[in-house]
Amino acid sequence: MQEKVITITSGKGGVGKTTTTANVGSALALLGKKVVVLDGDIGLRNLDIVMGLENRIVYDIVDYVEGRCRLRQALIRDKRAPELYLLPTAQTRDKSAINPDQMIRVCDELRKEFDYIIIDSPAGIEQGFHNALAPADRVLVVTNPEVSSVRDADRVIGLVESHQKGPAQLIINRLIAERVKKQEMLSTQDIMDVLSTEIIGIVPEDEAILSSSNRGTPVVFNGKSPAAIAYRDIARRLIGEDVPLTLPQPASWWQRLFGKTG
Amino acid sequence: MIAIKGFKHGLVIVFWGDSSNTPWPTRLRELEAKLSANPDFFKGGSIAFDVKATPLSEDDLRHSIALLQSYEVTLWAVLSEDEATRARVRALGLADRLTPPGPAPAPVPHQTHEDTPFPTATSSSTPATEAPPLPAHITPAEEGYIEGSDGLLVRRRVRSGQVLRHPGHVVVIGDVNPGAQLIAGSDIIVWGKLQGSAHAGALGDDRAVICALEMSPCFIRIADVTHIPQPSRRRSRHKAGSITMARIQDQEIVFVAWGGADRLLE
Numbered sequence: 062m063q064e065k066v067i068t069i070t071s072g073k074g075g076v077g078k079t080t081t082t083a084n085v086g087s088a089l090a091l092l093g094k095k096v097v098v099l100d101g102d103i104g105l106r107n108l109d110i111v112m113g114l115e116n117r118i119v120y121d122i123v124d125y126v127e128g129r130c131r132l133r134q135a136l137i138r139d140k141r142a143p144e145l146y147l148l149p150t151a152q153t154r155d156k157s158a159i160n161p162d163q164m165i166r167v168c169d170e171l172r173k174e175f176d177y178i179i180i181d182s183p184a185g186i187e188q189g190f191h192n193a194l195a196p197a198d199r200v201l202v203v204t205n206p207e208v209s210s211v212r213d214a215d216r217v218i219g220l221v222e223s224h225q226k227g228p229a230q231l232i233i234n235r236l237i238a239e240r241v242k243k244q245e246m247l248s249t250q251d252i253m254d255v256l257s258t259e260i261i262g263i264v265p266e267d268e269a270i271l272s273s274s275n276r277g278t279p280v281v282f283n284g285k286s287p288a289a290i291a292y293r294d295i296a297r298r299l300i301g302e303d304v305p306l307t308l309p310q311p312a313s314w315w316q317r318l319f320g321k322t323g
Numbered sequence: 324m325i326a327i328k329g330f331k332h333g334l335v336i337v338f339w340g341d342s343s344n345t346p347w348p349t350r351l352r353e354l355e356a357k358l359s360a361n362p363d364f365f366k367g368g369s370i371a372f373d374v375k376a377t378p379l380s381e382d383d384l385r386h387s388i389a390l391l392q393s394y395e396v397t398l399w400a401v402l403s404e405d406e407a408t409r410a411r412v413r414a415l416g417l418a419d420r421l422t423p424p425g426p427a428p429a430p431v432p433h434q435t436h437e438d439t440p441f442p443t444a445t446s447s448s449t450p451a452t453e454a455p456p457l458p459a460h461i462t463p464a465e466e467g468y469i470e471g472s473d474g475l476l477v478r479r480r481v482r483s484g485q486v487l488r489h490p491g492h493v494v495v496i497g498d499v500n501p502g503a504q505l506i507a508g509s510d511i512i513v514w515g516k517l518q519g520s521a522h523a524g525a526l527g528d529d530r531a532v533i534c535a536l537e538m539s540p541c542f543i544r545i546a547d548v549t550h551i552p553q554p555s556r557r558r559s560r561h562k563a564g565s566i567t568m569a570r571i572q573d574q575e576i577v578f579v580a581w582g583g584a585d586r587l588l589e
Contacts, residue, residue, distance in 0.1 A: 255518075257480060
């Protein structure tokens with residue numbers, strides 16, 4: 062079976078799940094795949110904001126599940142890529158508006174039309190997480206190089222295993238090479254000592270992310286910022302290309318001299 | 324007579340003997356004696372009863388659940404040779420056999436009501452969290468009883484939030500991560516790095532030991548003696564050659580580097 066449904070989760074909040082979903086989904090679409098990104102965070106909607114599609118929401122996934130619209134009406138087309146869609150979530154409901162079975166059925170519908178369905182899981186390990194996990198063929202766990210987020214990632218990786226959805230793959234987000242070198246931040250090796258699961262991407266800390274999230278344009282759409290390159294590499298690994306994993310390196314003296322970072 | 328047994332997915336309390344002359348409340352008092360003697364061993368766990376041929380009424384079952392709850396223990400299954408008892412067990416939403424919990428069932432199946440409850444700790448993570456089912460590539464021989472002895476052998480990494488509880492020995496081939504918990508009635512052996520917490524001799528055996536290739540636990544207990552390592556000890560976790568055994572000496576937990584162990588075990 063082709064792995065179509067990819068759930069992006071983390072346990073801890075604020076580690077970059079939504080940014081990762083937006084960028085990996087967009088990058089897959091730029092590679093010519095037909096992609097839908099699905100906001101799993103019912104009640105705390107924000108994938109639409111990061112994607113810059115907030116003002117186009119008419120219907121959402123809860124409307125579809127409760128029969129108020131057809132699936133096609135809830136999907137929002139993103140014109141920046143050939144075939145990229147957003148399935149938004151409801152802002153006025155909570156996680157219990159949908160259960161895991163319904164989530165599986167929604168994804169089964171989407172599987173017929175799309176190459177990839179990328180689900181942005183809410184933080185936590187409660188029902189929203191179970192909703193996002195239930196339809197997954199593949200699970201990506203996002204962590205920051207920091208102790209509490211690694212601890213939560215470990216918990217989530219264990220839960221993914223016990224739901225027979227493993228092994229989860231790891232995205233290390235917001236790594237700052239200079240701080241790792243000064244031993245102020247966990248290194249990739251420190252993280253692997255605890256989690257020991259395959260890394261599918263290492264995304265360096267990048268100022269471009271903040272401004273792109275505020276503008277509603279995922280970084281992969283424009284430019285060569287370090288994070289954009291890392292997200293495009295993750296997308297290429299997901300479609301099966303062999304892209305070697307490179308560790309972000311501290312800026313050399315001449316890069317610092319000419320004001321380039323990363 | 325009551326026996327505590329461990330199996331791959333948790334604990335089973337076996338009620339041996341003919342019950343016709345021992346009323347159920349008396350047997351529950353016997354169980355309560357066990358629970359109150361070693362509350363830490365049971366606390367937070369999920370257990371099953373094996374009541375053999377003893378018929379239980381619905382009230383008997385409810386009293387059992389309530390007793391366990393007062394010790395923060397969840398009753399998830401009752402095995403019985405009596406069909407009427409099994410029916411009452413199922414009617415209360417408990418399992419009537421020790422099927423290894425597979426992929427945890429969808430926590431809230433087929434409910435569309437607004438008031439759909441969140442999955443609670445007990446419904447979504449019953450024995451599955453205690454010891455997650457094996458990944459398909461691990462054969463049963465790699466995890467389960469060590470044949471002919473009383474122990475649980477686990478051949479994988481134990482991750483944060485996972486609990487291994489067994490009345491005998493617990494042996495882990497793999498690392499025990501921060502946030503993971505091992506609770507053994509007897510010894511604990513970790514062929515790997517112990518960074519979670521470990522409680523050996525949790526049924527009162529103060530001769531129990533904890534061994535690890537790398538000892539950097541969050542805290543350890545042996546019987547009722549607790550040791551919380553100083554931060555300096557935790558920072559030195561990457562130091563090589565830290566194969567260590569912990570045991571009780573003069574009411575304190577002492578750590579012995581490998582080499583001195585055989586002397587101390589005498």
